[in-house]
Amino acid sequence: MLYALKDAANLRIDNSAGKTELFVNYAKTSSLEFTSDSVFAMNKNVKAVRFDSNREGTFTTTMEVFPMDIIPLLFGTKFDSKTVPFAKKEVLKVTSGSATLVGDPKVGTLQVFKIKEDDMLTHVAEQTVGSVSSENKYSIADKTLTFNTTTTFEQDGYVACYYFVDTPAKSFTIDNISFPGGYVIYGDTNLRGTDQIDNFVQFKLHNVKPQSNASLTMDVDNIATLEIVWDVMGDAQGNMLTWSTIE
Numbered sequence: 001m002l003y004a005l006k007d008a009a010n011l012r013i014d015n016s017a018g019k020t021e022l023f024v025n026y027a028k029t030s031s032l033e034f035t036s037d038s039v040f041a042m043n044k045n046v047k048a049v050r051f052d053s054n055r056e057g058t059f060t061t062t063m064e065v066f067p068m069d070i071i072p073l074l075f076g077t078k079f080d081s082k083t084v085p086f087a088k089k090e091v092l093k094v095t096s097g098s099a100t101l102v103g104d105p106k107v108g109t110l111q112v113f114k115i116k117e118d119d120m121l122t123h124v125a126e127q128t129v130g131s132v133s134s135e136n137k138y139s140i141a142d143k144t145l146t147f148n149t150t151t152t153f154e155q156d157g158y159v160a161c162y163y164f165v166d167t168p169a170k171s172f173t174i175d176n177i178s179f180p181g182g183y184v185i186y187g188d189t190n191l192r193g194t195d196q197i198d199n200f201v202q203f204k205l206h207n208v209k210p211q212s213n214a215s216l217t218m219d220v221d222n223i224a225t226l227e228i229v230w231d232v233m234g235d236a237q238g239n240m241l242t243w244s245t246i247e
Contacts, residue, residue: 005189011027014185026063035055035056056232058229058231062225074213080171088163088165091120096156106163106166132148182208183209186202186204202246203241205232206234211229
């Protein structure tokens with residue numbers, strides 16, 4: 001029987017304790033590659049005997065949709081629920097010398113800049129807390145900013161306010177000492193024979209570890225693709241891959 005394969009395998013990823021960390025049924029591609037080193041004994045200048053060694057394997061998965069939990073897995077960490085300082089920006093219209101913040105800035109983090117009206121972006125001058133009788137000074141009461149109206153804002157204008165807000169969030173941190181652990185991957189797919197019947201296939205990668213490399217490009221023209229390369233190693237018995245087809 002001849003078979004054809006047109007599928008990206010569904011993956012179950014178990015940690016070293018046997019607990020399932022992720023189930024991946026959204027991969028766009030999944031590919032296996034094995035290599036080995038070879039040396040040859042030569043009969044004069046013709047290869048006569050080959051010796052093979054150092055088998056290595058990689059398992060590569062690419063995804064265009066994915067849960068965020070898969071990102072910290074690459075760096076040996078996990079998401080944690082905590083309160084973090086979240087960066088905010090507000091552009092406010094200054095009317096009759098005052099403007100009111102929408103957010104609630106964390107103490108000591110507010111930065112205020114007068115900006116150009118044509119692009120609402122370019123900084124003209126930083127506004128600092130002080131007596132509003134002086135140029136580029138402002139006062140703040142609750143969330144209302146009061147500006148100098150003699151030289152800074154003789155007419156209405158705009159300010160950009162940058163600050164941090166303490167916000168409950170699901171976050172993770174990449175450090176320089178944590179790296180991913182080892183995993184076992186089970187992959188499910190189907191082979192279709194020339195009789196047009198699908199045969200269920202499951203492969204087991206006995207000992208894998210994701211390479212701690214990640215590239216996540218944010219692009220206005222193209223969908224981001226997440227690629228994970230897993231190094232395939234031997235387990236305690238030297239097994240790397242088991243391929244099983246249900247007949």
